[in-house]
Amino acid sequence: xxxxxxxxxxxxxxxxxxxxxxxxxxxxxxxxxxxxxxxxxxxxxxxxxxxxxxxxxxxxxxxxxxxxxxxxxxxxxxxxxxxxxxxxxxxxxxxxxxxxxxxxxxxxxxxxxxxxxxxxxxxxxxxxxxxxxxxxxxxxxxxxxxxxxxxxxxxxxxxxxxxxxxxxxxxxxxxxxxxxxxxxxxxxxxxxxxxxxxxxxxxxxxxxxxxxxxxxxxxxxxxxxxxxxxxxxxxxxxxxxxxxxxxxxxxxxxxxxxxxxxxxxxxxxxxxxxxxxxxxxxxxxxxxxxxxxxxxxxxxxxxxxxxxxxxxxxxxxxxxxxxxxxxxxxxxxxxxxxxxxxxxxxxxxxxxxxxxxxxxxxxxxxxxxxxxxxxxxxxxxxxxxxxx
Numbered sequence: 001x002x003x004x005x006x007x008x009x010x011x012x013x014x015x016x017x018x019x020x021x022x023x024x025x026x027x028x029x030x031x032x033x034x035x036x037x038x039x040x041x042x043x044x045x046x047x048x049x050x051x052x053x054x055x056x057x058x059x060x061x062x063x064x065x066x067x068x069x070x071x072x073x074x075x076x077x078x079x080x081x082x083x084x085x086x087x088x089x090x091x092x093x094x095x096x097x098x099x100x101x102x103x104x105x106x107x108x109x110x111x112x113x114x115x116x117x118x119x120x121x122x123x124x125x126x127x128x129x130x131x132x133x134x135x136x137x138x139x140x141x142x143x144x145x146x147x148x149x150x151x152x153x154x155x156x157x158x159x160x161x162x163x164x165x166x167x168x169x170x171x172x173x174x175x176x177x178x179x180x181x182x183x184x185x186x187x188x189x190x191x192x193x194x195x196x197x198x199x200x201x202x203x204x205x206x207x208x209x210x211x212x213x214x215x216x217x218x219x220x221x222x223x224x225x226x227x228x229x230x231x232x233x234x235x236x237x238x239x240x241x242x243x244x245x246x247x248x249x250x251x252x253x254x255x256x257x258x259x260x261x262x263x264x265x266x267x268x269x270x271x272x273x274x275x276x277x278x279x280x281x282x283x284x285x286x287x288x289x290x291x292x293x294x295x296x297x298x299x300x301x302x303x304x305x306x307x308x309x310x311x312x313x314x315x316x317x318x319x320x321x322x323x324x325x326x327x328x329x330x331x332x333x334x335x336x337x338x339x340x341x342x343x344x345x346x347x348x349x350x351x352x353x354x355x356x357x358x359x360x361x362x363x364x365x366x367x368x369x370x371x372x373x374x375x376x377x378x379x380x381x382x383x384x385x386x387x388x
Contacts, residue, residue: 099128
């Protein structure tokens with residue numbers, strides 16, 4: 001779903017323990033990629049000083065089952081890669097490197113099933129910090145693809161007609177490619193808009209929707225900002241799509257179909273919400289997110305009005321917080337490693353608990369079966385939030 005919500009059957013968290021001791025904790029290499037959990041396995045990506053690597057461990061114990069390297073290591077002034085979150089689908093694991101190497105691996109042992117290179121196969125030159133603008137060619141391929149049926153759709157970002165590329169998820173065969181926008185850092189999602197399921201993408205140039213069968217661009221709203229550094233992923237509710245970026249603030253578009261096709265119409269804009277890195281989470285008509293002014297905010301989704309803003313989040317440099325909605329509450333992990341439990345209450349900021357759980361982090365945590373899997377620059381740990 002890629003909506004920031006825990007599954008409906010996930011155990012609710014109503015309080016935080018007075019003390020959280022890890023069930024297990026293992027050292028990891030650098031990177032901002034988020035861990036993911038499925039059944040009894042946890043997957044994370046890191047680097048070993050030379051290469052970017054995929055690891056699969058037992059989710060209950062942290063014991064490593066296998067590891068596989070898949071691309072050259074990337075580093076810039078913000079840190080080392082990898083930065084894209086892996087994707088699990090049945091017995092297949094999909095991983096993406098900063099420099100645009102993409103692999104489909106066997107979950108059982110890490111062997112490659114198929115692979116592609118954004119540079120070799122689609123002409124996307126990875127420049128790293130030598131680039132002057134903030135597209136994926138500069139800071140790495142951070143945005144994630146999405147699986148829909150037998151397809152996997154990736155933000156390749158080629159200006160030669162392959163901005164969006166659809167592959168057969170089993171074989172890697174290219175089914176279609178379209179668009180000529182460079183990729184930013186936002187992840188794809190699939191959503192139904194005015195009766196049609198479609199790919200929604202926030203590229204370095206625009207917000208757009210594409211036909212899942214053919215790749216035809218159904219609608220496109222140019223949103224070219226300073227440095228073209230779109231990071232947050234779109235949020236969809238009804239026929240509305242909300243995006244935020246460091247230059248434009250937060251915008252909401254209404255996507256409607258008429259006899260001429262789909263048309264995006266600006267519903268509202270809040271230019272003060274210049275949120276750079278974090279994607280809002282929608283709960284009962286309100287958006288909750290790291291704010292633009294070292295704060296955490298609640299925004300009415302229908303109007304863009306800020307309902308409340310709580311200071312004390314971030315230091316004014318890399319401000320970020322991850323938000324997971326679990327029932328009527330929010331788990332928020334700040335960039336300095338504080339875990340907060342908040343009520344999803346649009347009337348006022350309501351803090352239900354706070355603990356220091358890790359060091360500085362830009363990695364989104366994973367929540368499964370009452371356990372939170374948290375990663376910082378040195379370690380990955382499993383925390384039992386339901387422990388007495």
